[in-house]
Structures are given as C-alpha cells and as structure tokens.
Amino acid sequence: MMNIKTDSMRHRALRSRTGGSETVRRVSRMVGWAVLGLALFAISAVGAEMAHRAGIVTYVFTRTLLWSVVPYLVAFMLLHRSLHLPAMEGNSLAGLAATLPFCGLLFAFAAFHIEYSRGALLLSYLITLAWIWAGYRRFVQNYVPLFGYTEPNTLAQLESILAMPGAAPPARIRFEPVGSLEDARHFDGLMVERSVTGDPERTRLLAHYKMSHVRMYSVERVGEMLTGRVGLAHIDENFLDDYAAHYLYGYLKRAVDIVAVLCLAPLAMPLGLAVAVAIRLETPGGAMFRQERVGLFGKTFVMLKFRSMGVDSSAPAMFAARRDPRVTRVGRIIRKYRLDEIPQLWNVLLGHMSLIGPRPEQAPMVEQFSETIPYYPYRHLVRPGLSGWAQVQQGYAGSHEETVTKLSYDLYYVKHCSLALDLLIAVKTLRTLATGYGAR
Template sequence: MLKSEPLRRHAADTHIGGSETVRRVSRMLGWACLGLVLFGINTVLAEIAHHAGAVTYVFTRTLLWSIAPYLFAFMMLHRSLHLPAMEGNSLAGLASTFPFVALLFVFAAFHIEYSRGALLLGYVTTLAWIWIGYRRYVHNYVPVFGYTDPHTLEQLESMLTMPGAAPPSRIRFEPIGSLEDARHCDGLMVDRGTTADPERTRQLAQYKLSHVRMYSVERVGEMLTGRVGLAHIDENFLDDYAAHYLYGYLKRAIDTVAVVCLAPILVPIGALVAMAIRMETPGPTVFRQERVGLFGKPFVMLKFRSMSVDPNASAQFAARRDPRITRVGRIIRKYRLDEIPQLWNVLVGHMSLIGPRPEQAPMVEEFSGTIPYYPYRHLVRPGLSGWAQVQQGYVGTYAETVTKLGYDLYYVKHCSFALDLLIGVKTVRTLVTGFGAR
C-alpha cells in the first residue's frame, strides 16, 4: 500500500517562488548551461594544442560543431521526462548518442571535414554530463507529491497494482494543509472527479497562482508506471492522440527507409531460418494469419512458422513450454527471428516498426466487448515491437492483457520520435536476452 510521510520543510528554498518542480527544472537548465563551460575549456585547450602543432584546426572546429548535438541532447532529454525515471540509463544514452550520429550523417552528406578524435571527445563529454545530471536531478531524486484528499491515494493504488506490470518508480506522498506545504512538493495530486465546491476551488486557485504544479491522479500514475490506468482514462485522451497525428506521416517514411536498409542483413538470416524450419518439420515455412491493424482494418500478417501444423487450431494464448512449439520454433521465438517476414508488412504499410502488437481478429472481437477502451489501441499502426513488449513481455492471461492495454494506450497517447527510439534500444536488449518470449 502507498504510505504518506510527514512533510520535511527545506527552509533554504523558501525564498524561491513556485513549486519544487519549477526549482528542479531551473537546476537542470543551469546544469546544461554549466556544461557549455566544459566545451569552452576543451576548445581553448584544443586551440593551444593547435598552435603547438599537436592538432589541426579541424579538431577545434569539430569541437565547436559538437555544441549543437550537446544542446539537442538536453532538449531531447527534457522532452522525454514524461517517461518513468527507471528508464534513466536508456534515456541518457539515447539522448546523447542520437544527435552525434545525426551530426555524422551531416558531415558525410555535405562532405564536411571533421576530426574523429574531437567528435569522440564531444560525445564522451556530452554523455558523461547528461548522465551525471540525470542521475542527480531526476533518477536519484525521490519526488514528493502532496494531496488534500486521502481518496486520491486509493485511486493511485489501483493503477499501480496490476498483473504482469513492472514495479513503479520511487515516490513520496504527503498531506497538504497550507500553501507553504504545497510549495515544498513537486506537485499536488488532485482527483478531477471530485465534486467541486467553492472552498476547494478557491484553495486550488491559490495554489495554481503560486506556481504549484497540479497533476491528476491519472497523470501521476502514468509518470510512475509508463501505462494508462483503464479505470481512470480522462476526457483529454483523444485530444492527446490528435496532437501526435502528423507524426504518423513522418513515421511511415522512416519505416520505409529503415526496412530498405535492414533488408540486406535480415533477408539472408531469414533464408537460413526458413531452411531450418523446412528441415525439421513438414508444412509451410511462412505462417499467415489475419490480424487487426490501423483503425480496426484486418490484414494478413506473415510470420515464420514456429509451431507444428494444426488445421483445427483456434485463436489462443501461447503457454509456457507450449507443446505445439517446435525445437527450431523455440529458438526463433526467443530471439524474435520468427517475425522477420513482417518486414514485408511494414514495407506495404500494414504495420510499423514500432507500435502495439497486432492481435488475432477473434481475440480483438472478444476483448473489444469485455475490456473498456480496447479499440483505442488501433488508433496507431501496429508494430513489430512496442512499448508493452519491452516493458511487460508476452502476456498469457486475460488479466495480463488488461495491463498490456494500459501500456499500449500510453504509447497511443505519448507516441513520439524519442519514445520510438527508446523502444528501439530496449528491443535490442530483448533480441539479445530473449526477454518475454514464449
């Protein structure tokens, strides 16, 4: 159960206006600006080394170029802070690496001369500075949320305890009795479903005018778990989805380019997998099954066959140590090699590289009638890998499917380039470790 703690006052911060969240944002911004001093020192030392004949002028110029990806990395990290703090190491590495990889492409595309040593120095400086800052101000920081109604803690508890869910991030909750108490919290957790009364309205308005951040119970639950609570979906859900509508067109272009680039590597691997399947058991190499895609439209999904052929088989969850799975099938399912044919589905537009996994049509029909908001997962194109897969793994029960839907709807609500990159990084971990396979 969630427990609250007595409020610990920090007298040293009372002269600073606003909530603790505002102060933390200011500190992180100051940390980013302080990092520019490091680049300044590196540039001065590089110029001295250039005059001494140790390096060329290109070394200094490349260091100056590195300031751009450094700033972009902090901006990207700031845009990703809605994700749970337990994703910190992945976020810091991703935010640091991607801008420098992009800079390399710029150098290559425009034939700009650069120094590999200087670029490496800029990257290491950025990675170290972002990692230290994130650990100090975000990952190791235990946020404090205030509340005025104990009922809000009960609501949050129901969102945190779900079958098959990852443990939530660390957090403290404290009762709020005054404006001074609220200012020492990262935010005030409120229940938007509570009937409004004049006294409560005046009190919340006072907190808001004093720059105290306010979060609904639903929003706090999302920040802690990375999933949407199905019993607490608010009326802004569809508005949030609409804000990411145009990203779908950019994502489609990225998917097409990525499949073309991956094909020379994955097609030969797929040929070897097909040979192994054919040698072990009779029957077709590629398995075709109707799945439900974007906006609920059915399509035929391709997959390397990993089970013995059963013409009378019906839609069902795969169990642990499922006897239907062949020896080759167990290997290719563990490392997701059975999904290589789905690159064709991505290329023709049935699927995306990142998105909720497409489900079998009979299951969709069943779940749409029994799980609230289930059809909302079809607002985005289904994917080879998704937020639910890298957070939860395979699901095998109805209760776990409900939890999985929470992750899928979180992706629908917050889909972005940064989130897709994070899922891609965690998917690589899945491919290496076989996490969540059955």
C-alpha cells in the same frame, strides 16, 4: 504496492529557506548543470589549441570541438522534452538524447563535405554522454519527488492504478497532505482527484494554488508518470483529444518505416533464408505461417511469420504457454530472439504494420477482449507494430488479467506516441533481441 514516504523536518526546512517551487528549482539545477558542462568543452578547446601549436593535432580538431557544442546543447533540450516519460527509463533516455544530435552533426559534415576530426567528435560525444547521464541521474532519476494531496481517498485511487498483474514496479515517490499554501509551494506538484464533486470553496482553493505557481496533476497523470501505463478505470473523453494531437506524426512515421525497411532488407533477406531452411530441415510443411490479425481502425490483414510450431491448421486461437509443447526446437530459438517476425517487414512495407506500435492480435481474441475489456478497441487507433511499449515493458501477456495490463501500456503509447517514445522503444527492443526477454 506503493511505497509512501514523508519528508523529514530538516529537508522541509531546507526547502523553506530556498523558497519557490521545487519543480522550478529542479529545472534550474538541470540548466545550471548544462551550462557548467560548457566549461568542459572550453577546457578541451584550450587543450586542443595548445596541442595544435605543439604540432600534435591539426586545427580541424579544435574546430570540431567547437562545432560539437551545438549537439551538446541540443542533447539537453531533447532530454528536457522527454521528461514526460517515466524516470525509470533514464539510462535509455540519456543515451538517446546524447546520440541523436551527434548523428545529425555527422550527417551534416558528410552532406556538406565539411572536414572534421573523428577523434574530436568522439571525445565530444563521450563528454556529452557522461555529463548528461550524470546530470539526469542526479537531478531526475535518483530524485524522489514529493507530491501533496488534499482529498483523503486520493492515495487509494492511485493505488488502484498502480496495482496491475504483470506490471513493472512504479518509480519512487513521496506523498504528504497539504496543510497550507506555504506547504504547497514546496511540493513538486499537487495531486488532485478529478472525480470529486466540485464546490465553490474547493474551486477557489485550487485556483489560489494554481495562481501561486503550484503545479497540479490529476491522479491519472501521476500514475502515468510513475508507471508508463494508463489507468483503464479513469479514461474519459480527453483521451481522444490527446490522440488527435498526433495526426501529422503518423505521416512522418510512415515515411520512417519505409526507409528503415529498405535499409534492413540486405540483412533481413539472407537471415530470413537461413531461418526458412532450418525450419524445413526440422519439420515437414511450409516455413511461412499466415494468420489473420486486426490492424489500424480494426481492419483485418494477413500477418506473416516464420512457423515456430508444428503444422495444425485446426488449432483455435489461444495464448502460448511457457514451454509450450507445440513449439519446435528451431521455433524456440527463433521465438526467443524474435527471428520468426522477420517476414513482418513485408507487412510494414505494405502499410499493414509499423516498426513500432501495439502488437496485432488474432481476430477471434480481439472480438473476445472487445466484449470483456473496456476501451480495448482504442489500441487500434494507431498502426500495429513489430515491437511496442507493452512488449518492452511487460513482455508476453499469457492471461486475461495480463492482457488488461498490456492494454494499459498500449493505450499509454496511443496517448503519448512520439518520435522520442518510438526511439526509446527501439533501443529497448535491441535489449529484447539480445536477451530474449518476454519470449514464449
């Protein structure tokens, strides 16, 4: 359940003395933290220059440190651009924001044959990673935001969004009723109910708040920020507008999929051969399993997997249970570490699937869910994937209720899909491969 906390009088008094929007102050603190971090590079550069004069390092060491200021600043820009993602993803976000710019700098050094110091590059990367992680923890992840509300039933509506079977716990947040414009200025945002019938007085009041630089969020948007899920009972026509904004992103993602599969092929082919041999040695029958799944825009395709169960072509479509007796010994291992999905790289290459996206479901189950779960077909607006937001957040869905929760994660991805979110899912997928999280 949601944990509602109120501000202390001392904290509120401190906010009043500082003045201005709390959200603006938080952004200013993060910018100040980034500027303060430049002092670390200045100190390192001075130390490197002294070491160069002493003959300990070459001039390339100092030059590389100065070059590293660029990815350092880009890292903070990337982190700022990804703050729409739930704060509970902080460690992964900080790592991605720090790593990607330095990979880009390394690629630039190699592409233009620029001499650089590996030691200086590693030192700069570690400084950036530590500083950006500390800043994110201090000003974003560990900060408990305070939201105001004007309608008394707003919190109950938020509760209905947060409480879903099998969902990860929401981030921490505090709520207080808004008493005046002066109070509203000291909140991180004002949570409003879009479904409330508008009246002139309420409209004028909200416009007054907006003109005073008070950030305003719908209940649904606050729920998304806290959980990384979409409230299914509150989807409206604006959802399709959000999807349309990602039109060009699909072409770039397709190019990334093809390049990634070709790069993974030298590792996937011998590993897949070893899995196929292990399956054939344990049980009779073919090593490959083919099944009709539903993909982009509801079109069906044949998905490939390594067989992890006994051969039974007459078995109906159904959820896999915990400790399912149909799963073989080899099958239990390859399902735990997702090795049974190696053949799906071929589906990705053919364009049936993507590396990242909602997992494709069996055609009979899609027909059933489309009849019983509103907006279920919306998950087919994007290409299905090997791994998705629902898989790394929730794990396996083994019931109708958990499938509803899974859909709320899938639609969050459809609404907010971006390269930043794809990279976050990729990092969390590596954790899944290492731990076997969510397998059955």
